[in-house]
Amino acid sequence: MNKIFGFLVAYATILQQPIGTNAAIVQGANRAEFLTLCKILQLHGAKPQTSEPQLKGDTIEHELNKLNLTLSEEDWKKKFNKGGTSSNDDQKIPDDKKSDQTWTDRWPKWLKAREETKTAEKEAEVLRQANMHTLTAVQKKWAAQQLQPILERVEQLAKLQRAAYPKTKFAVLKTAETTVKEAIYGQKASGESDLGSSKLYGGNSAKPTTVQQACTGAGESHKAATVVGTILCLCAKAASGVEGSCVPRQAYTTTWNPNTPNDQTVWTPIGKYCPQRLNKDFSAQELTTDLLTLRAAIHAEGADKYLGAYLQTGCTGNKANGICVKYTGAATTPDNLNKVPWLNKLETLAGALSAAEQAATEAEKLNEKLEAEKAKALLLFAGAQKVVETPNPVAGRHQTPEQQKTPGLICGTHNKSKTASLGAQCVWRGQKDDDGPCVVDESKVAEQATQAGTAASSGCAKHGTDKTACENDKTGDKQNCAWRNGKDNEDYKETEKCRNVSFHVNKKLSLMAAYYMRFVAF
Template structure:
């Protein structure tokens, strides 16, 4: 009887089922999104191209470069056998790069390139544009664009995580920063600025909007299954447990657990910003995110469904402008970074294609320089001094019997003075045959070759001997098997092997690709 007279203690009603369902969709997308996986740089392509560029640069500098490096003592940072420009290229820490390149070239995978380099060393000096292309290839391999995609992806993931957890580390137990006094104090009280937790972290927003508590223990406004009760009066372990439950429920949503893009981030950010601008209560108050009871002036976010209150977060106004949450600013930054990520991915792909093209060009130029030198050497070797073929006009120039000599014949009785000395066809043919025969042997063969590079007596004339833009001759001292080795003179610029070897070189380029 006494009990019947006591007043009935009633519990506040939680929000109606599903009132925050659409917001829950947005929060789920935000809490489960990740940055797209970055396609890292093609390190194999870069390494191979760097080795190729370095090897060609070395062989362009000194024909004995590879041999010198192979013979340099192990463990020395500045081997004494390295001279001149080779020492500059492979000095100190760079020495290991040079040795790594040689070791790479000697592998079975790259033996065809090594053959090509060996052939090039026998045709020295190489044309300057070969080294220029090698330098361009080496520079292309160091382009910052190749690393930019990975850096942009990491930056994007940091910004996403900052919006989600507000500075808390992924995997660490989450607690709402600054939680105190109760749900309204932690999640939002009309006229007051928000606590740090809901200001910084979408995770705190999710717990405030979707969590249950001791007074509102049946909050199904977000999902069909309520969370365990949350203690909002302190930074409590129940926050992390509630977050785990809610994120698990997010997994059932089609927009959850996606790699985000600029477009998805822009739409998500705009929708969440729109929530903050949506009027609440009979007084159309802005700055809320989440549901509030509409029949009264908008009130505190204490989780009840009465007198303008609700399951929500409040951010307050400043000069009639909603105070932007930090998590929203992080999402805006992430949207910009996502755009950067897309552009860096395209730039990195284009740069890798550029490296492939340069590498192909370098190998092709190396092969072509060998073939060109081989062709020049062959033509020079086959060039035999052709004796001047005397003509009738040449004989007619002689006006006296003493200067009219064989194969010209003097005709004293001829009345025309321009015909007294005329060509004897028989003697002309005989002399031509004799000169041609003797030009190919002994000393006269060397003299005949003077119609090749050796015919140029000065350096200027020597270096002007070209086929198109390709220089044929070089003013230098002799090499093995060349006459007068110590004398500087105009000589053929190349000493490849026989024709069979040149054809073999021509076939190599088909194998030297990366």
């Protein structure tokens, strides 16, 4: 047992010993690194899968401002112009509103909406698009009132969208292709066949004259400043190098010599092993994953870090030393790797793309909320069609059928039934029992109005605002009326006025209520 244990310890010790200098780098040694770099290389020509969102806030707000102005009464419209033509428009905010932030913010929007709805034809078009072109004046007024809270919400959403998602947040979506191309091939290069005119080795410094110079450096000044430059260090056959270090069983007719330079000639047979990708879109997550995979392949040797096969001495391209990229001092100074031009560009791009993708998603959610508010506005026509003008003595009062129904309001619903028409005390003018029209019995409406007027001119109500007369209304010692607030079931509970001392529904009011209830549909 002790012999076996001793053998295992000895074997493990051998495995931990550094590779001897007589070892050599073989074909396929850098294949894993090449495949990862190939994925990055294939991003050339691809676009970010996220596009800049079309912010809908301003557009929807403007559409609803036009609808609101079209539904508004003429007195409000006249605030935005002196005459009937645009040349006479008063573009100045009223003096008494100049300190009102709401007015100063909205005034330009109102002016623009007015300009685009000034003529009858333009107003008609706005109403037609909202399906409100058949509404009466009362129905338009109701729709305008209901539109106000919707417009307030839209304005707040549009304001938030403008502030949170300016175009600058999505600028990276337009520059990503150029950034990827420069990271892969260098500045000025149009593609894989244009390496001769590119800044393949970065910056304006002198080009390297040896493989070791081309593949060694730190941070921003690293000579392997591009993806292609990095692949050449890992895959090209240098003097005393090995053919097929990235793609086994391949023979290259040209030996890489940066001093020539023959970068384009050497690159062409290597580049064909990275065919164009089928999917022309890429995400921040895809780019991030490829970069993290590559970072995981970078290993430390003392104070330095290496990508690719390293044995000793340096990244000379010699199979006995190293076919690799050296990041001098990167093990102790991370920026010596982080600031390498191509890596820094792509990692910065990945972060910016991720932020743009998230912002686009959030902006689209606001678009959905804005569209929902717009849909509510366009559905107002359905509620407005139910709004009718009632014979209420209060000027301008209008209610929906659910709030109040009178004989004149329900007769139109009985056009198909003579029996129902007569039961509602309407007039049947149809030639058949199932084909109206059923119309208002004007005598009933007049009778109803007379009863309402009689009620208002009798009892405690006859005293109006005369408090003294109200308190002096007595029968002997019994107080008939009192100046007080309303009780339950009385109107205007918070208002002091002349009321019955004891609130009872008298016979006359009971009869009136019974008459009205005949016309209420439940």
